Amino acid sequence: MLIARQDLDSPLPLANAQTQRSCALLCERLCDGLADIQGTLARRVLQQLMSHSGKPCRADEIATRLGMSERTLHRRLADEKQPFRILHDRVKRNLAERLLRDSMLGLESIAQQLGYAEAASFSRAFKRWNGVSPDQWRRLQDDDSVARVLT
Template sequence: MTRYAEERGVDAATVLRGTGLSARRVADPGAQLEARQELAVIRNLVASFEDRHVLGLEIGRRYRASTFGVFGFACVSSPTLRDAIAFALRYFDLSFAFCIPTVEVADEELVLSLHDERVPPDVREVLVDRDLAAIHTVIGDLLGTALPLRALALRTEAPGRAARYREVFGVTPGFGAPANTATFDRVYLDRPLPQANEHTMAICQAQCRELVTRKRARSGTAQEVRSRLARPGGLGMGIDEIARELGMSQRTLRRRLDEEGTGYRALLDEVREALAEEMLGTGALSVSDVAIRLGYAESTSFVYAFKRWKGVTPAAYQRGFGR
């Protein structure tokens, strides 16, 4: 994003204002940016350009599989597009996307939805455009050819910019739709990828697992809470019980977690997600069994939560993304 700004005459210092980041740090491929820092960069970009309505598309088109480092290389080296998408959904935490993706595979097509409800309203349109354009471009990289879309739908109202979307995606989007969706023919799912390499994929996937583990690692009060939730029977502990064990009031516990950028519900979600992956991965438990063990009163609530975490249902996750 800083390179894009500089090419258009805006220096890196302006784009990075208020982020606490230096140009040297963002140029480091191994540097990890916090969500708040990236949002600040996006807002600085929006403030710097008058044509903010094409900003997301312009930035998204610049993304390539290599932009995502080892995560991208794992996708590139996957056997098929289906495998790459399944992997990307599983390790979504390693992507740059703010919108949460979910996937539905029908008889003849795949529908990718980008959920933007949690994206700040002032940058929502930019980030939806960026994420959609980036996904479309990267899938083209994986296939070795542009991916033709059957349809594109956007929640935003922007009929005056239809031509720009058509230039990027090859179709005219429907505006004012109930959801942001991109639809393409499912025949592309099982086409062998030109750079598929089993050995490379295994190495990259192992590195991605390590990165996710490291990213989920907590310290301080958050780690104390997480460790209690993760122990046998811990999912039944409420915040009041955990606060008593830690020798503090609920109010103090909430404040400390907030200072560390998290909260009780977020940590409970983290633990449930990790345990769900582990239990579903064994293949020994049904979806309803896993839901019960995770403390859900109904399987439907677990299915909804899992789809929010991973972009697919628990059953599809067990099957290997609808294979």
């Protein structure tokens, strides 16, 4: 299938402007959370991982999207002191926290969305990231919300 360049660049006639603004604001907020990442490639990798959040994404897929080999990706990230695994876990952690805080999804559903085979694997990873289980973290967030409302 061939598509003319002007068709790719033209606005969608049925696009919802409010949805577009909401998505743009969400992307800005997600990217604002990257302030501590100084390396250019690390930021690009995080942005690629965030744009595919909820779907497991391997280093070779990211490398292909960025126009390099997987080995080059790993080597350049090592130069920036940002291993792919750490970046990948960061995106998973942020998404897990958002799903736990903003939804009523169970651990099985969240684990599945993040690419874990079972809730137990997700729970172990979450505890490694945050020092508490997902259930404890969710309760702590609820307690903080109640405290903010009461004050």
